[in-house]
Amino acid sequence: MPEYQAPLRDIRFAMNELLDFESHYANLNGCEDATPDLVDAILEEGGKFAAQVLSPLNQVGDQQGCTLVDGQVRTAEGFKEAYQQYVEGGWPSLAQNPEFGGQGLPESLAAVIAEINGTANWSWGMYPGLSHGAMATVQAHGTPEQQAMFLAKLIEGLWTGTMCLTEPHAGSDLGLLRTKAEPAEDGTYRITGTKIFISAGDHDMAENIVHIVLARLPDAPAGVKGISLFLVPKFNIDGDGNLLDRNSVSCGSLEHKMGIHGNATCVMNFDGARGYLIGQPGRGLNCMFTFMNNARLFVAQQGVCHAELSYQGALTYARDRLQMRSASGVKAPDKSADPIIVHPDVRRMLLTQKAYAEGGRALTYLLAQQVDRAHKATDPDDREDAEKLLALLIPIAKGFLTEAGVEAANLGIQVYGGHGFISEWGMEQILRDARIAPIYEGTNGIQALDLLGRKVIGSKGELLEHFIGHANAFIDSQADNAAMAEFVAPLQANLQRWVKLTHTVVARTQSNPDELGAASFDYLMYAGYTVLAYIWARSAAVAQHKLDAGSDETAFYQAKLTTARFFFQRLLSRNEGLARSLEASGETLMAMDAQAF
The missing domain is CATH 1.20.120 (Four Helix Bundle (Hemerythrin (Met), subunit A))
Structure with a gap:
């Protein structure tokens, strides 16, 4: 497996020289603390954590996967401890609301850290990554009481979040979902149904998991207009967010997957589980789009992550591997053959990976910058401008960059030749991990229909x-x-x-x-x-x-x-x-x- 090192020079180029994040941050409400020195220190520490803690666990997660023991999912060796370090470092709260314990830094800075973590270990990065979507949803649509109950623990990282959308018969057609929500006398709801493909649906890394669940009220009409949104915790909580008894939600089985083995992809069973309506009845899909848009930018970054990791591995190998002589003359006369980086076809593959990784990085940072502007720009016209750019570019970035990530990961194997096909080098894992990205959070065919x-x-x-x-x-x-x-x-x-x-x-x-x-x-x-x-x-x-x-x-x-x-x-x-x-x-x-x- 390639030993990942955060490409901080290129990250700084995109942030500082191309997109002028310093001036950008100065024009955002409440982001005065995002000084160049602080941002630089965060990047340095984030790079160290990713390289020293997460990267060594990437192949471990792939080989060990997750296990379901007595109804509880156990993650791969080292994953739980890495998450504890992540929480102790304050990383989950980086860009969250200070009212609930967040640090209030720009969302784009958190996106850069998410890319660094995701490149080092995508399977691990999905656990906190999905929590950010849950936090955004509660922040945008939850009542003050719900925010008080859920946000502080999510922001601190003691709890994580999931997105529970599809069901075995529904796929991407959410209008077909059947999960029911029955009103209870105490003002909560009893959620019953089965959800599939739930990333990080259960694990042993946090003390509670908050599921964001789409379901139908008894009088709901058919189709997407009849869908409402609910918060369903793994453990019931009181009004102050203290843990009570186990809720009636469980992992029925783990999906056996092509890749991202280190992340638990669960079949989740809700058997009259206690839930809380979030947003207005029948407006669940509208509320869920807060989560889904957050996730689609996250998935666009996945394409960049896999392109970058595959490029780093392929570049190191191409510089070291000796095979044949250059057609234009010997380049390494002191060696038995020239390193393969001298050959034009190898350079074609490396430059393709580099173009996708660095260009894709800059594009996702541009989009993260627009998220900042849409939420915190002082000028309403700036917010409107950002929202228009995001509306068009998010489906393009999600669709195109995930296709590019698969291509780059595939080229990484090709640079290694036969060794790329052998598991111990880790290059084939990158391709297996990358292959899900064009599928989830709306397949790329659906992204294309959305765009056009x-x-x-x-x-x-x-x-x-x-x-x-x-x-x-x-x-x-x-x-x-x-x-x-x-x-x-x-x-x-x-x-x-x-x-x-x-x-x-x-x-x-x-x-x-x-x-x-x-x-x-x-x-x-x-x-x-x-x-x-x-x-x-x-x-x-x-x-x-x-x-x-x-x-x-x-x-x-x-x-x-x-x-x-x-x-x-x-x-x-x-x-x-x-x-x-x-x-x-x-x-x-x-x-x-x-x-x-």
């Missing part, structure tokens, strides 16, 4: 135009910079083609609704490459400026420019094929009779 159907067509193009306005402002800022022409011109061309392709697809959907589904995934991927081109063009502009100013970090900034050029010449060119697919109708997808497949 709800966000682009549903807003009548307003959200797309809003983002393109931001991109065009950057393009205009580089009008007199000849050195940036190689990036700005293709970016502008792809943006213009994006608009044209949108009109083409929308026109076809008027006469055939299936055209929406036929085009949506290719549309998402085209959007993803274009948005990442915007990120890489901005990165190239910063790097070129630093070089022109005489920076003594020449190698770092030259590598940025080289990676940007690689992305534009070898990866953005994939949009040509995607555009041809989008220009074609969906007739070939739907022409064959279902029985003929």
Whole structure:
């Protein structure tokens, strides 16, 4: 397994040089404590914890997995102790409300720490990661009494949270769920039903687990409008949050999975469990979207995490592994063969991983910055601007970056050759762990439908135009910079083609609704490459400026420019094929009779 080291230099580039987090934090309500010195210290300590505590447990979690003993899930060796260190370090409270014991730092800073932890050990990182979504949901929709009962313990990390959505027969169609919620005389509810695929559904790392559960009230109509949302703790609590008896919720079984073995994916049985209605009756899915949007950015980061970890492992191996001689002449005459990093095809794979990891990191930080602005910007117009960007870019980031993460993890195996297929090296684990990301929190097909159907067509193009306005402002800022022409011109061309392709697809959907589904995934991927081109063009502009100013970090900034050029010449060119697919109708997808497949 690669020995993960947090890429702090690149993290600081994205935060400080590309996105100017220092000025950003200065413009947020209540974030005055997020000084450069404090942020830097947090990054240093977060990197140490991830490298020294979490990374060594990554392969342990994969090999040992979780076990269900007498109705209680036991995590892999070292997981519980690592979580205790995490809580003692105050990490769960980093960006939480000071009213309930949080430190009140920006949410984007917590997102950076989540990436560091997730790259070191994704399975472990899911336990506290899901808790942040639960906290956001209670903070946004809970009553003052519910916040007093649940938030302090969640923020402290003594309790963790889950998201209980789907059921065996429902999948992503939540309108089909059957879990019932019966009102009780004391004002609570009795929740009965079975939920599946519940990440961190049960474990031994925290003293209580708060399940965020979708269920139906007795008089609820069919479909999604009949769904309400409930808080269901593993252990019942009193009004002050003190633990009482065990609630009637249990892990019925553990799912046997392809990857993320260190995280307990549970079948959860609710047998008249005591729950608390959160939000208004029938508005459960609306409330749950607070959790789901939080989770979708978290999953977008998963693609970055697996790309980064696979890249680190592949790069180390490529520098050490000797095979054959370079076609352009011997590069290591003192050795029996040249290291494989000299070979063009190996560099193709490494640069693809690097472009996805670093570009994806900057994109997720940009989105985390918008989360800050949406919640804490002093100007209402800034909040509205951020919300529009998030609405369009979240499905793009979740869909595209998770596909990219799988590709990067797959390339990591290929760099190792036969050794990549052998478990002891740890590269195949990264691919197995990465493969779930395009599926959960809404499959990428659903993300694509959301992007094209709800966000682009549903807003009548307003959200797309809003983002393109931001991109065009950057393009205009580089009008007199000849050195940036190689990036700005293709970016502008792809943006213009994006608009044209949108009109083409929308026109076809008027006469055939299936055209929406036929085009949506290719549309998402085209959007993803274009948005990442915007990120890489901005990165190239910063790097070129630093070089022109005489920076003594020449190698770092030259590598940025080289990676940007690689992305534009070898990866953005994939949009040509995607555009041809989008220009074609969906007739070939739907022409064959279902029985003929």
